[in-house]
Amino acid sequence: MNKVVVLGATGTIGQVIVRDLVESGVKVIAADLDTKRLEELKTKTNHQIEITPLNITDQERTKEVLLQGKVCVNATNYIFNIEVMKAAAAVGISVLDLGGLFKLTNEQLKLDEEMKAANILSIVGMGSDPGTSNIFSRYGVEMLDSAEEIHIRFGSTTSGSTFSFAVDTIIDEAIKNAMVVKNGVLTEIPPLSDEELTVFHEDIGVQKTYSIIHSELATLPISFPEVKNITYKDSWDPATIEKIKTLNALGLLETEPIEIAGKSILPRRQTVSLLQNVLAAKEKPQWGKDVLLVEVKGLKNGNKASVKLEMLTDYQPHWDVSATQYGTAIPASIVAQMILNGEVTKKGVKPAEQCIDPKTFLSYLKDKNVEVNITYSETKKDIAVFA
Template sequence: MKVTALGGCGAMGRATSRELAENDTVDELLIADADLDAATEFADELREDEYTGEITTERVDVTDHEALVATIEDGEVVANALPYAFNVDVMEACLEAGCHYLDLGGLYHKTQDQLELDAEFDEAGLTAVLGIGASPGLTNVATARGAQQLDSVEEIHIRTGAKGGGEGFAYSAKTILDELTMEPIVYEDGEFQTLDPLSGRETYEMPDPVGEVEGFHSIHSELATMPYAFEGVETVDFRVAFSPDLVNICDVLIGLNLTSEETVEFKGVETTPREFLDWHLDRQPKPGAVEEWKSFRVDVHGTEDGESAHYRYTVVVESRLEDWGLKATAVWTGVPMGVAAAAVGRGEALETGAKPPEEVLDPEAFIAELRKRDIAIEGQRIQP
């Protein structure tokens, strides 16, 4: 099996590439990136670890449709670790090239656009897994596992948190700003509601060593799929807890109107404050590989044998500094996509089409594979 890792030497893509390089069912890994020098240097690192599969590199411009198709068409699977703005473009290339597709999520609105390609992927006999990182991804699989224990699902509550990780933006500054500034969506009493950014602040407890964190509503892909995937569910909500320092920075940026999309003219050049901010932040150094713990908690409520029941699933993922040189953010985001890409390539997807993880991956089997990689999703029945 040949898998193409798009953006495979980026912050999240490195974990996906390492997972794929270690997988015995992947005969060839193509690391395709806009920065060929970085991809080549990373491929050399992987070869030094004596992985058995072939590792190749190629420069790719995902905005060039024909070139992208030519890059991926001799492979079976594309694992897309690029910023979510390119998701639909890559999916369209996969349809033309005849490749299965996976990504790390689309922040709700982009995911909705991607779901419109469901019929085309189904007709082509291909599977597109929409959002198989940590959240969305692991959270979806954990929710599906909880739903398997219940006769009916009524409520789903998703919480994430972290400890450590250094200063600044842990991954794409643009994506994080979108998460913090776009209007969140929640599903309550069977209806979608739009809320204010950074609203719904709540203190909650995560597994050790993360502990107590403060989270808030954020725009996320789980809300684009779970209300439809789990029949009868009445409530789905999501809260994320970033570091207080990062939230304070974003509060200031929002207060100064630097996240505005309104066009302004400065010294004869038309731009927007947000466009300049994205450009500037993208050029700032990213935090190095430091100790970090990432965690989520998923609570699934419903009925079992005619009575109310509540299942909780949690995970804590630690940085892999000694062997991979990657912090937990990359590990718990990139590894699941690598595991899923190999599974889809082996023909283990439950369905064809463009679908979320809760519909296309076997949760029990997937959780078992993750455990082999020290990503242990623990479940328990919460007594009333």
Template sequence: MHIIVLGGAGAMGRVTVRTLIEYADIEQVTIADYNEERAQEVAASFASSKIQVRQIDVTNAERLDQLLRGADVVLNAVDYVFNLLVLKACIRERVHYADLGGLFHMTRKMLELNAEVEVAGITAIAGIGGTPGITNLLARLAVDKLDTVDTIKVQLGCGDATPSTAPLVAPYSIRTILDEFTKEPQVYQDGVWHAQLPLSGQEEIVFPAPVGRASAIYSLHSECALFPQSFQDKGIKYASFKIAFPGDFMTKLKFLVDLGFGSDEPINVRGLKVSPREVLASLLESAPVEDVEPQDCDVLRIVATGKAGGESLEITNQVVVLPYRPWSIGAGALDTGTPLAIAGRMLANGEITRRGVSGPELSIPTGPFFHELARYGMHVESETRVLS
């Protein structure tokens, strides 16, 4: 089996690569990245004969097609704005596809290609990281226990006690986070998506330690685009997504966004046109990597309500993610990079049989997926409560 990881030298992509090379039945893993030097460094750090490195600019369709030709699976860990370009290349080359999510609007555009993906005879999984990804499959577990579904609320709690001298440490792609902070979140209710104000919907949510009580806000996310379609047969009426970042991070980032650093609109600086967002992203990316043991935590949770056997139930499913000490990687990298690899292997070995574009809740068998996830210390906790 040959699997290509686009963006394989990035923070999340390299975790996907590391997970893949530990599977005995995967013969070849290609790290394909715009930054070839960084890709070579990542490959050297793993010292595996399975790895090869290729430089790629995913906006170059001809070169992308050549790269994908003959591969079994493409795992897309580049910025979500390129998802459609990569998916179209996979359709042309008839290669299975999975990504880390499309931040709602991109995911909806991908779903429109379902017929083309089916004709190509391939599977395209829209969003199989931590969230979207693990959360979608937690929702699947809950929905399977219900006769009808009323609501699904996705909640992500993030904590980070990692010592750092950096003024700002982004838990994942700062460009994606800036979009989450500046674009209107979408809440699904009674057949319609309702746009919310950015940073709105503040709610105190109690997560397990070490996250604890945290202030969560609405965020633009793919689950709200997928669940209404995936669970329409159960009559779903409501879907929302809220995220709770560490308080210090929220305060700092909100200050930067209020100053205008969330904007991609170029401004004139001494006669040069520059994007405030790209300035911020470049500054953060150029900060030296600190050699410290990560101390972060993610709580990935869904709360679903509905009826089963005539009773009204509330089902809470969650996974508490801690740093993975054998690899010295943080919770955020672990719960994003490993699910993509697990799905990639399941695509390559034929465990996933559904064709077309869908969320992981429709395409990935929950049993084998969560069995593999548990190998990295990520276990499902579930609680069911009868509502009066």
């Protein structure tokens, strides 16, 4: 059955995945706990999708839903990634998610043999970053004779939105230690450290970027062990940093339970729930552009060389979604279609750089509302001539 099941279909990213799949001629089953928003999504897609209510924590019901499709796109909170993988393995459906924020990604990779035994593929992290960033990294590595550095950067001109995607993920990125590869060693560093000025595409300009925890650092060092320096940095609105620091200082992001009026409460869960509901009503998609920049440095023909790839996304007025939502959702939709079309054949648990052909992926991407620029530079050695 050539259908794609999208879990978390009414979320900020899930709904865009659904709409792009439908526009691409793919049959979609949209599953979510919020039945009202499912009905709204069905209306937005001119009733071209099947919808089904689903509590992702109900494993048996999740299996029933997954049985109806050939590919599953898991757009739920990353804490459910392993549960979804196990359900997918039980019914024999390939699955991809939007990332596990490094530590969970490492746990997902341990399920490789289980996924192979089920004869399915599970792709860990297939959005903009991780996902496109991983594929761009592979493209750059393959362009060079030897790669020495991979640097991933994300910039944005979008303003007015404190949490442009999953609240939980943004909070973790701001308060958990980041990871980098320095001189061949995977190293833990403080969150939002190693601040630098990054020169992006002219539409974005120069922005401050900071190291944050990210899934690419869980897989790129394994896929490309010869690369001695790998970094990921994101641009952050200083106001957002201060808001998260304040919440953390007040203890509102604690994960240990406290007792209030005889009830056990998780401060982090209550804070995230409030933010999600308040911001959903208050904050609307904003105008502005995003850019994903991947630069791979190394040697070509014995000379120092660099391959730079940039993907620019913009606010999408026809769907009223932000550049971040669009840029994250489209790669997931593309890879789901590639699996349906038999263009991805590996089995087991794989990051995008190990199972997605960059050129095929780019051929799909050119038909979307994004701009991709690839720049190659090579510094040739000076040849001294003596008379």
